[in-house]
Amino acid sequence: MASLLSILKNVINLNRVHVEKSEIVTVPERHFGEIYEEKRIYIWLRPIRRYQSRCPICGKKYHGYDYRSEEESWWRASNLNGIPVYLFYRRQRIECAEHGVHAEWIPWADGESRFTESFNNEVAWMALQMSKLAVSILMGINWRTVGNCIKAAHNRIEPDVSVRLHGLRRICVDETSYRKGHTYITVVYDMERNQVVWVHPDHGKEVFEAFCQLLSKEEQAAIEIVAGDGAKWIDNCTKEYFPNATRFGMVYLVLKLLFWNSFTAGYAPMMISVFFLGGLLLSFLGFLGEYVMAINIRVMNRPLVVEEERINFSLE
Numbered sequence: 001m002a003s004l005l006s007i008l009k010n011v012i013n014l015n016r017v018h019v020e021k022s023e024i025v026t027v028p029e030r031h032f033g034e035i036y037e038e039k040r041i042y043i044w045l046r047p048i049r050r051y052q053s054r055c056p057i058c059g060k061k062y063h064g065y066d067y068r069s070e071e072e073s074w075w076r077a078s079n080l081n082g083i084p085v086y087l088f089y090r091r092q093r094i095e096c097a098e099h100g101v102h103a104e105w106i107p108w109a110d111g112e113s114r115f116t117e118s119f120n121n122e123v124a125w126m127a128l129q130m131s132k133l134a135v136s137i138l139m140g141i142n143w144r145t146v147g148n149c150i151k152a153a154h155n156r157i158e159p160d161v162s163v164r165l166h167g168l169r170r171i172c173v174d175e176t177s178y179r180k181g182h183t184y185i186t187v188v189y190d191m192e193r194n195q196v197v198w199v200h201p202d203h204g205k206e207v208f209e210a211f212c213q214l215l216s217k218e219e220q221a222a223i224e225i226v227a228g229d230g231a232k233w234i235d236n237c238t239k240e241y242f243p244n245a246t247r248f249g250m251v252y253l254v255l256k257l258l259f260w261n262s263f264t265a266g267y268a269p270m271m272i273s274v275f276f277l278g279g280l281l282l283s284f285l286g287f288l289g290e291y292v293m294a295i296n297i298r299v300m301n302r303p304l305v306v307e308e309e310r311i312n313f314s315l316e
């Protein structure tokens with residue numbers, strides 16, 4: 001049977017630590033200008049002896065050097081049934097022979113973030129699903145902190161974003177607007193790996209050129225397909241930087257035909273094709289109508305009328 005403590009440690013993802021003491025406290029907290037009583041769980045802990053005083057970079061064990069501050073620092077862990085959990089620990093500094101003086105490695109921290117790894121993961125995932133404001137209210141953090149949590153999670157999962165630029169063969173370029181449609185960003189997409197490779201504010205030739213210049217000469221030559229709308233700047237850059245690339249203008253149709261299984265056609269191409277086919281049908285229906293009318297006139301075969309005389313018409 002697992003003890004309640006080990007279940008709790010598991011739930012908030014605290015491994016390799018000793019819990020020294022824990023408390024439930026009530027603190028006044030300001031929300032939207034009003035002061036509420038908020039429950040909090042405080043946990044004082046330390047890494048088990050084997051994981052104490054380790055260099056955060058190489059993981060080697062050293063003797064403690066000094067303490068970072070007089071008081072213990074705190075970290076936010078994932079909520080327990082909506083109640084925020086705070087972890088306290090007086091972090092040591094160590095002097096690594098290779099890397100110099102650093103704050104020691106601790107199992108629950110996520111880099112320099114004041115939040116634990118699972119907390120940052122949670123916030124990053126939620127930010128994909130709902131508004132920033134909703135995330136900040138639900139998790140009980142500042143609106144701006146949401147961005148920092150995402151950054152911490154991103155830095156851990158993908159420290160070097162430029163990895164995405166290597167091995168590109170088929171790319172798709174487009175600009176899109178956000179913030180009520182007044183601000184533009186340019187997005188480059190890898191059609192083989194189905195992921196966004198590069199995003200930059202603004203649009204136009206200079207922006208896409210900046211992307212082209214990030215690639216080495218060999219990488220530029222390896223690009224086979226550049227797809228996008230009919231914009232001139234995509235044409236010009238493709239000619240200039242990607243000598244072996246084919247430029248696709250009728251993006252939706254061609255891409256759908258080439259990558260039938262991997263290319264997801266959204267609403268836009270579907271609506272375009274529906275309206276196009278609808279227009280085609282309606283115009284042929286018009287021809288058909290004209291033809292039926294002509295048949296009708298012939299079939300009725302009305303006698304030809306000739307005016308013999310006009311009465312009460314002026315001469316003019």
Ligand SMILES: [Zn+2]
Nearest residue numbers: 055058096099
């Ligand atoms: Zn080290």
